[in-house]
Amino acid sequence: MTTPKVKAEEVHKRFARLEVLKGVSLEVSNGEVICIIGPSGSGKSTFLRCINHLEKIDAGRLSVDGVLVGYRQAGDKLYELRENEIARERAKIGMVFQRFNLFGHMTALENVVEAPIRVLKVPKGQATAEGRALLDQVGLSDKIENYPSQLSGGQQQRVAIARALAMHPSLMLFDEPTSALDPELVGDVLGVMRALAKEMGMTMIVVTHEMGFAREVADRVLMMDDGMIIEEGTPEHFFTAPAEERTRQFLSKIL
Amino acid sequence: MATTVDRPQSSVPPDEIKAIPVRHYGRWIAAALIVYLAVAAGWSIATNPNFEWSIVGDWLFSRRVLDGLVVTIELTVLSMAIGIALGVVLAVMRLSPNPLVSGASFVYVWFFRATPVLVQILFWGNIAALYPQIHIGIPLGPSFTSLDSNSVITVFWAGVLALGLNEAAYMAEIVRAGIISVDEGQTEAAQSLGMSRLLTMRRIVLPQAMRVIVPPTGNETISMLKTTSLVSVIAVSELLYTVQQIYAVNYQTIPLLIVASIWYLIITSILMTGQYYVERHFGRGATRNQPETPFQRIRRYLRFHPDVP
Numbered sequence: 001m002t003t004p005k006v007k008a009e010e011v012h013k014r015f016a017r018l019e020v021l022k023g024v025s026l027e028v029s030n031g032e033v034i035c036i037i038g039p040s041g042s043g044k045s046t047f048l049r050c051i052n053h054l055e056k057i058d059a060g061r062l063s064v065d066g067v068l069v070g071y072r073q074a075g076d077k078l079y080e081l082r083e084n085e086i087a088r089e090r091a092k093i094g095m096v097f098q099r100f101n102l103f104g105h106m107t108a109l110e111n112v113v114e115a116p117i118r119v120l121k122v123p124k125g126q127a128t129a130e131g132r133a134l135l136d137q138v139g140l141s142d143k144i145e146n147y148p149s150q151l152s153g154g155q156q157q158r159v160a161i162a163r164a165l166a167m168h169p170s171l172m173l174f175d176e177p178t179s180a181l182d183p184e185l186v187g188d189v190l191g192v193m194r195a196l197a198k199e200m201g202m203t204m205i206v207v208t209h210e211m212g213f214a215r216e217v218a219d220r221v222l223m224m225d226d227g228m229i230i231e232e233g234t235p236e237h238f239f240t241a242p243a244e245e246r247t248r249q250f251l252s253k254i255l
Numbered sequence: 256m257a258t259t260v261d262r263p264q265s266s267v268p269p270d271e272i273k274a275i276p277v278r279h280y281g282r283w284i285a286a287a288l289i290v291y292l293a294v295a296a297g298w299s300i301a302t303n304p305n306f307e308w309s310i311v312g313d314w315l316f317s318r319r320v321l322d323g324l325v326v327t328i329e330l331t332v333l334s335m336a337i338g339i340a341l342g343v344v345l346a347v348m349r350l351s352p353n354p355l356v357s358g359a360s361f362v363y364v365w366f367f368r369a370t371p372v373l374v375q376i377l378f379w380g381n382i383a384a385l386y387p388q389i390h391i392g393i394p395l396g397p398s399f400t401s402l403d404s405n406s407v408i409t410v411f412w413a414g415v416l417a418l419g420l421n422e423a424a425y426m427a428e429i430v431r432a433g434i435i436s437v438d439e440g441q442t443e444a445a446q447s448l449g450m451s452r453l454l455t456m457r458r459i460v461l462p463q464a465m466r467v468i469v470p471p472t473g474n475e476t477i478s479m480l481k482t483t484s485l486v487s488v489i490a491v492s493e494l495l496y497t498v499q500q501i502y503a504v505n506y507q508t509i510p511l512l513i514v515a516s517i518w519y520l521i522i523t524s525i526l527m528t529g530q531y532y533v534e535r536h537f538g539r540g541a542t543r544n545q546p547e548t549p550f551q552r553i554r555r556y557l558r559f560h561p562d563v564p
Contacts, residue, residue: 052447084451085449091449101444105462115448118458147539160444167448 003066012059022227037088038224094164104147109144134162154185177196319371337419342426367424378490379413382435414486433464442476464535
């Protein structure tokens with residue numbers, strides 16, 4: 001049996017007294033596209049952030065490619081990883097944020113080539129060529145010299161996707177990538193993500209409310225509520241016969 | 256059902272508006288009053304013989320005054336360099352999760368902001384009374400060699416240390432404000448790309464913090480240029496001390512103070528120009544369109560009005 005891309009076992013996360021994740025277990029295999037839906041505050045973004053250790057988990061086990069996230073196990077003892085070791089792990093996981101978080105003082109191209117040059121030590125010429133190709137791939141070849149403030153939300157998010165792809169990740173995490181966009185611009189971003197899933201076979205975990213996208217691209221949909229996965233199934237299952245009352249209630253509000 | 260909007264068809268282009276502008280009589284009176292007062296002040300300055308403009312002219316470019324000016328500029332540059340470098344360190348320390356590290360930074364800033372800079376200058380000027388010998392070695396441990404304080408810390412270096420260490424306290428607060436003004440999402444994005452904390456600070460956070468840091472730093476530099484005159488109290492031969500020495504002999508107090516003031520004005524004007532361009536550099540990406548510099552504006556004007564000589 002092959003190692004799952006992501007394996008979560010009984011993941012718990014607390015912020016002060018508030019328990020945000022109450023035992024999340026999940027296995028994602030290579031090339032799979034998972035969509036996570038659920039009301040705000042259900043812990044779906046927190047779970048996503050735990051996967052690349054932007055948040056530390058309090059209990060349970062979380063591993064990517066069979067390697068624990070943020071810790072090293074020797075015997076039955078866990079050792080916290082040093083900061084540069086965590087950085088090295090994160091470099092293999094791409095993350096796209098709800099609010100884009102492009103570097104404001106850099107042009108689109110500079111945003112894309114920064115980490116490959118500084119972290120992966122790719123030669124500047126090669127990184128620039130790759131960066132141009134990636135921006136072309138997301139349909140922004142005419143915007144490479146623009147600063148983020150000169151781009152629309154949809155364009156910024158596509159630059160952010162190109163920036164994440166420039167690190168050659170084997171796993172992409174999307175945290176509500178279209179929630180901050182004007183309705184007209186959502187399609188462009190979803191188009192890029194669709195191509196990523198279908199043409200490149202990228203393993204993706206997407207927190208989203210775009211049920212149309214989920215139906216077309218996702219292999220599995222997870223419904224989270226109150227820090228737990230309460231229902232799991234194919235997109236068709238969610239559209240036709242959601243089992244849980246809570247899921248039906250939630251879907252009736254967003255569809 | 257679809258409807259189309261009817262657009263009124265007209266073949267005649269609308270007339271350009273030629274209206275008589277509103278007359279602002281109040282503004283005209285105010286402007287006239289300002290011109291009148293300016294002329295009166297200029298007349299008084301030019302004709303009052305006590306200004307002794309010929310003596311001002313004699314001393315403005317004299318060797319001694321220029322030497323004093325150079326010392327003033329050296330003091331400004333060195334103490335700002337110490338202030339900025341130490342200020343960045345103190346600001347990063349202050350944001351450290353280790354309470355002892357951030358506490359040390361807090362105490363430093365508290366101490367140097369809570370005592371007058373003039374008192375600090377006098378302290379450093381009299382450091383030999385406090386520590387006659389400077390020991391090089393391990394604190395509380397053995398000493399390898401010891402030096403005479405007065406020969407190591409000359410009055411010039413006492414002035415630089417006093418001004419620089421005091422400035423660091425203010426710069427620390429300015430840099431800290433800049434760092435916390437940068438959105439946390441920037442750090443998260445950098446970390447998710449595998450960038451280390453140091454790389455994130457250097458490449459992502461500080462460059463964007465600069466937009467907030469630069470204007471008050473320019474202000475501090477201009478302020479520092481003039482604060483250096485305080486070290487005249489410990490007999491550093493900077494600009495003010497130099498002119499004081501000259502008028503102590505020739506009694507031309509006012510003309511020599513004017514000489515010093517003219518130089519302070521000139522250097523401040525140069526610093527202000529520099530600040531404008533540094534701010535523009537760090538403002539890139541923050542605004543959609545950078546405003547033109549005065550030179551660009553003049554060039555554009557000349558391009559569109561080629562007949563202007």
